[in-house]
Amino acid sequence: MLRFGKRAVVLTAAGVLSAMAVTGCSGSIDTDAVVATVGDEEIPLGVANFYARMTQGQYETYYAGMMGMTGEDMWAQEIEEDTTYEQSVKDSTMEELQNMYLISQHADEYEVSLTEEEKDAIKEAAKQFDEANSDEVKENVSGYRKYIEEYLERATIQSKMQTKMEEGVDEEVSDEEAAQKAMMYVYFSFTSTDESGASTTLTEEEQESLRTDAQNLADRVAAGEDISTVAEELGQTAYDLTFDSESTGPAEELIAAVDAFETEGEVTDPIETDGGIYVAQLTSLFDREATDQEKANIVDERRQAQYDSLLEEWRNETDITVDEKVWGKVDFEDVGVTIITSETDTTDDSASEDSTAEEETTDESGTSSDTAGEDGSTSDTAAE
Numbered sequence: 087m088l089r090f091g092k093r094a095v096v097l098t099a100a101g102v103l104s105a106m107a108v109t110g111c112s113g114s115i116d117t118d119a120v121v122a123t124v125g126d127e128e129i130p131l132g133v134a135n136f137y138a139r140m141t142q143g144q145y146e147t148y149y150a151g152m153m154g155m156t157g158e159d160m161w162a163q164e165i166e167e168d169t170t171y172e173q174s175v176k177d178s179t180m181e182e183l184q185n186m187y188l189i190s191q192h193a194d195e196y197e198v199s200l201t202e203e204e205k206d207a208i209k210e211a212a213k214q215f216d217e218a219n220s221d222e223v224k225e226n227v228s229g230y231r232k233y234i235e236e237y238l239e240r241a242t243i244q245s246k247m248q249t250k251m252e253e254g255v256d257e258e259v260s261d262e263e264a265a266q267k268a269m270m271y272v273y274f275s276f277t278s279t280d281e282s283g284a285s286t287t288l289t290e291e292e293q294e295s296l297r298t299d300a301q302n303l304a305d306r307v308a309a310g311e312d313i314s315t316v317a318e319e320l321g322q323t324a325y326d327l328t329f330d331s332e333s334t335g336p337a338e339e340l341i342a343a344v345d346a347f348e349t350e351g352e353v354t355d356p357i358e359t360d361g362g363i364y365v366a367q368l369t370s371l372f373d374r375e376a377t378d379q380e381k382a383n384i385v386d387e388r389r390q391a392q393y394d395s396l397l398e399e400w401r402n403e404t405d406i407t408v409d410e411k412v413w414g415k416v417d418f419e420d421v422g423v424t425i426i427t428s429e430t431d432t433t434d435d436s437a438s439e440d441s442t443a444e445e446e447t448t449d450e451s452g453t454s455s456d457t458a459g460e461d462g463s464t465s466d467t468a469a470e
Contacts, residue, residue: 108139108226109422115415117228122180122408124187131412132233133240134183138416139227141179143423161418172418180408186240188400189247196250198243208238226421251396252389259381266328266376269344271366272317273325273336274300300356300363308353313367326369328376340364 117132146157153160161172193199200208212234216224224230274296277285288296299320307313314324333341343354347368357364 108223108424110226110420114225115228116412117230117233119412120409121412122184122406124184124406125191125404127187127191129183129187130233130236131415132228132230133236134180134413135228135416136233137183137237138176138179138418139421139423141175142418142421143425145175146423147425157422158419176413176416176418180413183240184406185397185401186237186244188404188406189251189397190240190243191404192400193243193247196247198246198250200239200242204242205239208235208242211238227423248393251393255385255388255392257385257388259384261372261377264377264380264384266330266373266380267345267368268326268328268370268373268376269366269368270313270324270326271336271340271344271364272300272303272313272322273362273364274322275362277361296363297356297358300365304353304356304365307365307367313353313365328373330380337364340366344368 115131115135117130117135119131120128121131121134122129142157145160150157150160155163161170161175163171165171165174209231212231215229215234216231219229276288276293276296278288279285299322303313303316303320303322306316317324327336329341329345331341331345335341337357337359339357339359340354343357344366348371350368350371353367354365357366
């Protein structure tokens with residue numbers, strides 16, 4: 087079990103180091119082996135493995151369950167021909183790691199460096215991780231101080247550099263460019279979902295009944311009744327939506343129909359799609375709040391585009407290589423990683439006292455549970 091203290095936090099944009107429950111064994115790897123080079127800099131396998139395991143833990147903790155499968159099954163799944171989910175995530179993880187090193191190589195150009203406070207916080211987080219966990223666990227994730235510190239230093243610089251790299255974009259956006267309209271719509275779905283989350287397609291008779299209800303709603307709202315009130319009477323819900331001509335959700339047909347209206351209050355006829363029926367009413371030709379938010383979104387997109395452009399330029403100018411044989415030693419199917427959310431103390435900017443490593447026991451069913459730490463607190467349970 088990997089467990090940090092209540093506040094194993096690097097108080098920089100690099101974020102926090104989370105606790106991880108680890109199952110399986112990756113076997114011994116040469117953590118000092120060079121897994122990639124970015125220009126003249128070498129990336130040690132230990133740094134790459136630690137970053138990869140953090141990424142793996144986020145996916146296994148937050149996505150595998152949503153996808154209704156185990157981590158092992160998720161990684162083996164093909165997302166396209168001859169490419170597994172594991173290969174795709176590893177590719178993106180390696181590219182992100184390369185970018186960290188590449189960006190740090192340009193930090194001097196932007197006068198970006200780590201403060202003493204940031205360096206101290208990074209060392210403290212690495213120290214807590216090191217002292218709270220067994221050698222066996224740290225071996226699986228390359229969780230040693232020098233690799234953790236190296237990763238956090240690069241990630242922190244990258245975050246500080248992003249702000250600098252995004253500076254100078256045009257922040258002027260006109261109302262016309264960002265204009266947003268507003269509607270209320272009701273969706274009559276052709277499927278029903280039970281308490282277990284299972285979906286069932288309605289019968290033709292039930293779908294025909296929905297068509298009648300949808301037409302009833304459209305007629306009554308067009309005659310002046312409130313769309314929310316009528317929808318509730320029919321067992322449905324009316325939703326607010328702001329949009330423009332380039333919006334695509336929840337359905338392009340819906341957006342096109344309402345966007346064509348020239349008068350507030352106009353109502354669509356029932357719009358049938360493969361999944362159900364929409365009825366909508368235009369409530370505003372110009373939504374001030376949504377327009378202002380869209381202006382902020384447009385500026386953010388410009389900043390991101392400038393950041394991406396600079397990064398692409400630097401990548402094109404730099405010789406970047408990956409030793410696939412070394413990188414292949416990081417295998418997500420051999421080691422399972424689960425993020426354990428720890429209580430965070432938000433009242434102090436310094437890391438709290440070191441925590442005590444906790445043991446992990448596994449019963450015959452494969453469920454792993456944490457024993458209480460020395461402070462007597464009850465810990466989380468992780469199933470793998």
